[in-house]
Amino acid sequence: MEVDTISVLWIFPGQGGQKSGMLKDVPKSMLEKVKDLTGVELTDDEQAYQDSIQIQLGILILQLFNIRQLKKINQTPDVVAGHSLGIFAAAVASGVISEDDAIKIVYIRSQKMQESYPTGYGMGAIVGLTRKEVNNLVDQVNNEDQPVFTSNQNSELQTVVSGSIKGIKQVLSLAKNNNAQKTVLLKVPVPSHSPLMQSVADVLEKELADVSLNDPQCTYLANYNGHAIRKVDGVKYDMINNLVHPVYWDTMMDVAKELGVDTALEIKPGQTFTKLVKSKFPDFRTITMNNMNLDDIQFLLEKWKRG
Numbered sequence: 001m002e003v004d005t006i007s008v009l010w011i012f013p014g015q016g017g018q019k020s021g022m023l024k025d026v027p028k029s030m031l032e033k034v035k036d037l038t039g040v041e042l043t044d045d046e047q048a049y050q051d052s053i054q055i056q057l058g059i060l061i062l063q064l065f066n067i068r069q070l071k072k073i074n075q076t077p078d079v080v081a082g083h084s085l086g087i088f089a090a091a092v093a094s095g096v097i098s099e100d101d102a103i104k105i106v107y108i109r110s111q112k113m114q115e116s117y118p119t120g121y122g123m124g125a126i127v128g129l130t131r132k133e134v135n136n137l138v139d140q141v142n143n144e145d146q147p148v149f150t151s152n153q154n155s156e157l158q159t160v161v162s163g164s165i166k167g168i169k170q171v172l173s174l175a176k177n178n179n180a181q182k183t184v185l186l187k188v189p190v191p192s193h194s195p196l197m198q199s200v201a202d203v204l205e206k207e208l209a210d211v212s213l214n215d216p217q218c219t220y221l222a223n224y225n226g227h228a229i230r231k232v233d234g235v236k237y238d239m240i241n242n243l244v245h246p247v248y249w250d251t252m253m254d255v256a257k258e259l260g261v262d263t264a265l266e267i268k269p270g271q272t273f274t275k276l277v278k279s280k281f282p283d284f285r286t287i288t289m290n291n292m293n294l295d296d297i298q299f300l301l302e303k304w305k306r307g
Helices: 029-038 052-072 086-093 099-116 131-140 165-177 195-208 232-241 248-257 272-280 294-306
Strands: 009-010 079-082 121-127 146-155 158-164 183-185 219-221 261-266 285-288
Touching: 009 029, 009 086, 009 272, 029 052, 029 099, 052 086, 052 099, 079 086, 079 248, 086 099, 086 232, 099 195, 121 131, 121 165, 131 146, 131 158, 131 165, 131 261, 146 272, 158 165, 195 232, 219 232, 219 248, 219 294, 248 272, 261 272, 261 294, 285 294
Parallel strands: 009 079, 009 261, 079 219, 261 285
Antiparallel strands: 121 158, 121 183, 146 158
């Protein structure tokens, strides 16, 4: 009898890795399901991916397809971690929410995000300063006219800020003056993961009140505090309030390590989080669906399981 000697974390990225043609292998029936449930036709081209609704639904359906592919080769996660939008596919992978309900909720989420801040808001990233240092800079700039908040923590020295473009640019400028290695204005048109997104959370709370949800079948790592969640209420809270809180990704990875995870499998699109995992835990085994075919993924996982 084979002994399962590995503990596998499935990672679900959020927005940023989308690109024209990424849905080419997704079955037509899944694309039609999106249209039936939301009225949105996914066109999977460069123009479409300027639009937040197309981006979010496109990434979600790609990830739902990836989950189906992995289940077909008898793979299940021990732990799941989604980054921002990725939490919805993570919730599907862990058995908390159905595919259909995830599609409906993400459609509402993307619509409300787009409506809430049509212009003048966004996100920026600072590399090379600690969160405490970034907090100090944000405190110097944040006010009612140009709100800006410390947001996601992707690694120990990679912190995101969210708010008005005016406020973000001032914080990035201060960061450069304080010896940040790199500062960049992100291609995100809304102040995600900040208190400014409370109105979206209010809508999602109402919508999720009527959705049938189950306890996760594996450990779910929550964005809002980085902790391991094993009951449905914590996952539901994350799905509702994810946009209001920072994503504590760095903490999530520390917790994954504490749970005994030694293998990370990054779902499409992109490979950003594989790189983050590798730099944080060089001994982790990693698989990126973006650049490996299903047969090779199955071969590696079976081999590692056998030890």
